């Protein structure tokens with residue numbers, strides 16, 4: 001594919017951080033080359049370090065520019081491809097979208113540690129550790145608030161799909177994997193994210209991956 005955009009990610013079954021920029025780029029119709037590195041292998045760290053000294057994916061290469069950290073990649077894309085839709089345009093919505101994206105990037109550690117992403121699995125009886133309800137309650141409060149105040153123009157947090165939806169997409173997959181009970185507003189939001197053609201492609205690609213890594217299978 002003739003493109004100077006190259007996204008380096010980890011395997012789709014397990015890599016929540018990789019999903020975020022990948023999904024935003026797909027929804028925005030950007031063409032890009034992708035390299036997938038499997039997590040949990042002897043060579044994983046060395047392979048990732050070929051692209052970024054930070055030793056983590058996702059990494060975006062755009063010509064001779066390298067960007068790492070999922071949220072920084074989303075911001076870079078919003079500047080580099082400013083004619084697409086990345087952040088809400090309304091200032092209040094945009095401020096909230098950025099704040100909740102930063103909150104996702106920095107927080108919800110109990111949920112992230114105990115409901116690890118695995119889009120190939122259905123584990124309705126796992127992950128219910130003390131404290132996880134607090135993370136779930138805060139996330140669903142955020143979703144209801146955004147949908148109620150700014151969601152009139154479409155099914156996503158701020159109506160039209162934005163970077164905030166990309167940031168929360170791996171939470172949507174976790175709520176599906178771990179069968180978290182949701183109110184109708186949050187369930188409808190999750191359904192809209194899961195119905196995106198790009199999300200379906202992510203699930204299909206993950207199902208076709210050959211790698212099974214015990215750590216991510218909760219073995």
Ligand SMILES: N[C@@H](CCC(=O)N[C@@H](CS)C(=O)NCC(=O)O)C(=O)O
Nearest residue numbers: 010015016017056057058069070071
């Ligand atoms: N804060 C980083 C987190 C990136 C991250 O932790 N990525 C994981 C994959 S989901 C990784 O690269 N792990 C490397 C390894 O396990 O060796 C971001 O937002 O991009």
